[in-house]
Amino acid sequence: MAKDLRTFLAQLSRDYPNELVTVDNEVDPGRFEATAILTELYERHKYPAVLFTRVKNLKGEVSSAQLALGLFSSHAKAEATLDMKGVSRLELIEEYVRREQAGCRPEVIAKKGAPVKQVIYRDREVDLSLFPIVRHCEMDGNPYIDTAVVSYDPRYGYNAAFQRMMYLDENHTAIHMSPRHTWTYFQAREQQGEPLPIAVVIGHHPAFYFGSLTMAPMDADEYEIIGGMLAEPLRVVASETYGEELLVPADAEIILEGEIVPNVRTVEGPFMEWTGYYGPQRLRWVVEIKAITHRRDPIYSCSFGHQTSECNYLNLATEAGLLADLRRVAPTTKAVACMGRGYRFNVVISMKKRMEGEPVSAALAALAATDYAKNVIVVDDDIDPWNLADVMWAVGMRVQPERDVTIIKGKKGSTLDPSSTHELATSAMIIDATVPLGQPFQRVVNIPDWVEQRVKLEDYISADWLNKADYPGTLV
Amino acid sequence: MTLIFYVDCPECEKDFYCDIELYHMDVELHCPYCGLYFKKEASARVGRPLKESHDLVTTTGRSQESFKIYKPAHPLRLKKD
Numbered sequence: 001m002a003k004d005l006r007t008f009l010a011q012l013s014r015d016y017p018n019e020l021v022t023v024d025n026e027v028d029p030g031r032f033e034a035t036a037i038l039t040e041l042y043e044r045h046k047y048p049a050v051l052f053t054r055v056k057n058l059k060g061e062v063s064s065a066q067l068a069l070g071l072f073s074s075h076a077k078a079e080a081t082l083d084m085k086g087v088s089r090l091e092l093i094e095e096y097v098r099r100e101q102a103g104c105r106p107e108v109i110a111k112k113g114a115p116v117k118q119v120i121y122r123d124r125e126v127d128l129s130l131f132p133i134v135r136h137c138e139m140d141g142n143p144y145i146d147t148a149v150v151s152y153d154p155r156y157g158y159n160a161a162f163q164r165m166m167y168l169d170e171n172h173t174a175i176h177m178s179p180r181h182t183w184t185y186f187q188a189r190e191q192q193g194e195p196l197p198i199a200v201v202i203g204h205h206p207a208f209y210f211g212s213l214t215m216a217p218m219d220a221d222e223y224e225i226i227g228g229m230l231a232e233p234l235r236v237v238a239s240e241t242y243g244e245e246l247l248v249p250a251d252a253e254i255i256l257e258g259e260i261v262p263n264v265r266t267v268e269g270p271f272m273e274w275t276g277y278y279g280p281q282r283l284r285w286v287v288e289i290k291a292i293t294h295r296r297d298p299i300y301s302c303s304f305g306h307q308t309s310e311c312n313y314l315n316l317a318t319e320a321g322l323l324a325d326l327r328r329v330a331p332t333t334k335a336v337a338c339m340g341r342g343y344r345f346n347v348v349i350s351m352k353k354r355m356e357g358e359p360v361s362a363a364l365a366a367l368a369a370t371d372y373a374k375n376v377i378v379v380d381d382d383i384d385p386w387n388l389a390d391v392m393w394a395v396g397m398r399v400q401p402e403r404d405v406t407i408i409k410g411k412k413g414s415t416l417d418p419s420s421t422h423e424l425a426t427s428a429m430i431i432d433a434t435v436p437l438g439q440p441f442q443r444v445v446n447i448p449d450w451v452e453q454r455v456k457l458e459d460y461i462s463a464d465w466l467n468k469a470d471y472p473g474t475l476v
Numbered sequence: 477m478t479l480i481f482y483v484d485c486p487e488c489e490k491d492f493y494c495d496i497e498l499y500h501m502d503v504e505l506h507c508p509y510c511g512l513y514f515k516k517e518a519s520a521r522v523g524r525p526l527k528e529s530h531d532l533v534t535t536t537g538r539s540q541e542s543f544k545i546y547k548p549a550h551p552l553r554l555k556k557d
Contacts, residue, residue, distance in 0.1 A: 031554070135554075138508075140508060141508045142511075142552055143552070168551075169548035169550060169552075261546075263544060265544075265546070266546040266547065267494075267498065267505060270493065278493075280495045281493070281498065281506065282495035282497065282498060283497065283498065283501070286546045
């Protein structure tokens with residue numbers, strides 16, 4: 001059986017029962033109710049995937065679709081996505097890199113064997129308001145479809161990328177594209193006065209979306225990368241509208257087929273972004289939906305990106321992409337972490353420095369590899385880059401700002417950065433928090449090894465006290 | 477991101493913000509709270525940024541004269557309880 005959203009939910013139910021919860025009460029996602037429930041769960045430090053079995057569509061009727069949210073919101077679910085268990089975040093990242101490089105060619109199947117073709121709407125039958133499209137946060141311009149969009153360019157192959165799409169009416173959405181791959185595909189078409197066919201992939205195995213977030217170059221076929229991430233061929237099928245010119249994932253729950261229309265714009269936004277801010281309303285592109293295909297009783301799904309818990313694991317792809325890139329520049333790079341809320345703007349590189357200048361070269365490579373990277377801290381390999389206290393200890397104890405801080409002006413930045421005063425350009429900061437080589441440096445405090453080996457805590461303090469579940473476990 | 481301006485919806489009177497390029501264009505803004513489309517001139521309060529630093533060619537790639545504006549015939553209106 002091919003991997004899909006249903007096999008993943010079954011896997012969670014079987015192997016990680018605390019990672020999936022079902023809500024049978026009627027919920028209206030178009031009126032913030034689904035995201036309000038997720039937010040309340042996260043505030044209680046609970047991060048399950050949530051399957052809403054009875055949800056309203058945009059007409060206010062109970063939909064034939066269910067709604068699955070929070071599919072990326074914990075380490076355990078990231079493990080399940082990559083078929084691993086009991087591994088560290090760095091091991092997940094290393095596995096992501098391995099699968100991305102391995103790849104796997106897609107398998108084209110006939111329509112009759114494609115679950116996503118069980119129900120087909122074309123042309124005037126198309127009605128997006130039949131689905132439980134989620135209105136995430138208060139100032140969102142409308143309900144948003146926030147998932148992977150697939151497009152094809154014969155020069156480069158298939159691209160898959162998360163693009164936010166704002167509901168406009170039954171067969172139109174707005175779409176936001178940052179100036180990367182999908183945008184490049186569309187620019188080439190628009191210059192010829194042609195639309196860009198796209199497929200919106202709603203409800204697939206999370207590995208599909210991990211692959212969609214790849215930082216691979218433009219000419220890498222992302223269906224092959226997604227196959228690598230699934231560890232099996234991605235099954236694809238001819239689209240209803242564009243035939244074999246646009247192959248779409250056969251095991252998705254729902255596919256919206258349509259095209260980005262040339263020479264037309266609309267006002268789009270605001271939208272809750274993973275930055276934690278609402279991106280402003282602006283002029284963006286228009287998508288005309290030509291056909292909708294879906295499974296019987298489909299499961300609608302999307303990302304809830306502004307939540308740190310969710311974006312943290314969606315971000316695994318960025319950390320993996322940076323790790324692979326940086327090891328070409330600095331082979332002793334141990335790990336790359338994107339830190340805190342607004343994660344991709346703050347990058348921490350842990351490395352075994354071999355020569356002065358190597359940390360700055362690694363940081364420059366990170367800044368070049370992704371538009372989002374803005375503040376890069378480089379630490380020695382004794383620092384856990386995901387441990388903010390350790391990282392800030394290194395910054396506090398190993399950095400002389402005059403010597404170790406470098407400011408870069410005018411690099412390509414992100415349209416989502418609220419601090420920027422230019423549409424695309426940004427400044428950037430590199431902090432080299434590694435210990436200088438070739439000169440004496442103070443030693444980190446420690447207890448002698450011979451004493452640590454001899455002292456067993458249980459010999460001195462009762463097991464009852466040591467096992468107290470309510471001990472806070474942190475100092476501050 | 478770029479410079480923004482705040483605007484009040486003439487119907488529900490709540491405020492939201494837009495990219496400064498929309499300030500200079502002849503387009504209807506869309507209230508995210510009630511769904512109303514309106515020209516900024518209809519707003520009781522439009523806040524401008526202190527400085528403006530870029531022209532009207534942005535990531536949409538074109539100036540306004542070269543494209544049409546799409547507006548839904550029946551915009552979605554959010555009704556409260």
